[in-house]
Amino acid sequence: VRRPKIAPSLLSADFAAIADQIAMVEAAGADELHLDTMDGRFVPNITWGMKIVKDLRRLTALPFDCHLMIVEPERYVDAFREAGADVITFHYEATPHPHRLLRHLREIGAKAGIAINPGTPAAMLEDLIEEIDRVLVMSVNPGFGGQSFIERALVKVEEVRAVLERRNPACEIEVDGGIGLANIERAVRAGADVLVAGNSVFAAGDPPAALREMRSRVDT
Ligand code: DX5
Ligand code: ZN
Known part of the structure; x- marks a missing residue:
């Protein structure tokens, strides 16, 4: 069994104090930092x-x-790889050539991630499965932090997990949007390996405590 990773999303952090914010979540046990690039x-x-x-x-x-x-x-x-990205996740909906781009990401030494919006079925990944290192299932419509979790995403996580089990067991599943104490355990049970948490960490009164509480819910 894999230990679930928690990735605080800097979208909800205070960029005027970003060094402190990063040090704080790192000390509290964050496994990765989730960096959201949006283009308008x-x-x-x-x-x-x-x-x-x-x-x-x-x-x-x-x-x-x-x-x-x-x-x-x-x-x-x-350019993102050169800037220091370890995992690069693009949206299935944003390019006509997801297969080519996944292969390219591995070639440049990045983990190849692909994200699907709430309106995109898991079946769209069918012909890409072997090329993916991480599937990001969006549990909100992308664009903003602090939105509420779309429950249907858990069904999609289960569907993706079932396909990966057969065809690419090393591939991770990440869930992004509205994750917090109300759903983190269910996300892991559905098959998620990486949990993104923006508002539930950075908007909490005590962010390190919030992160540790989430961790304690998913560590067995
Ligand atoms: C939303 C971003 C998320 C966002 C999540 O478009 O992709 O990563 O930061 O924020 P919360 O956890 O607050 O929903
Ligand atoms: Zn994100």
Whole structure:
């Protein structure tokens, strides 16, 4: 059995104190940092690009899980890799060539991640399964932190898990959006390996305590 990973999402962190925020979640046992890049085109919000990833890279040795919510992700993946991304996850819906891009990500030494929106069925991954290192199942519509969890995502996690079990057991499943104490255990039971947590960590009164509480719910 794999130990579930918790990846705090910096989207909900205070960037005026980002070094402290990262040190805080690292000390509290974060396994990775989840970095959301948004372009105002694929999603209705804008965040940051490669320069920020590169600068943040100097602050921590935690793996960087870069979630690209951008159109034409193939134009930018090399630059994100050079900036220090360990996992690069693009959206299935954002490119006509997901198969080519997954192969390219492995070629440049990144973990190859693919994300599917709430409206995209798990079956769309059918012809890509062997090329993927991490499937990101969105449990909110991408664009903003602090939205409420879409329960249907758990069914999708189970479906993806069943296919991976047969065809690519090393591949991880990540769930992103609305994760907190109310659903983290169910997400892991459905088959999730990586839990993204934005608001449930950074908007908590005591973020390290919130992170530890989530961890205690999923560690066996
Ligand atoms: C949403 C982003 C998420 C976001 C999650 O589009 O992909 O990573 O930060 O935030 P919470 O955990 O607050 O839903
Ligand atoms: Zn994300």
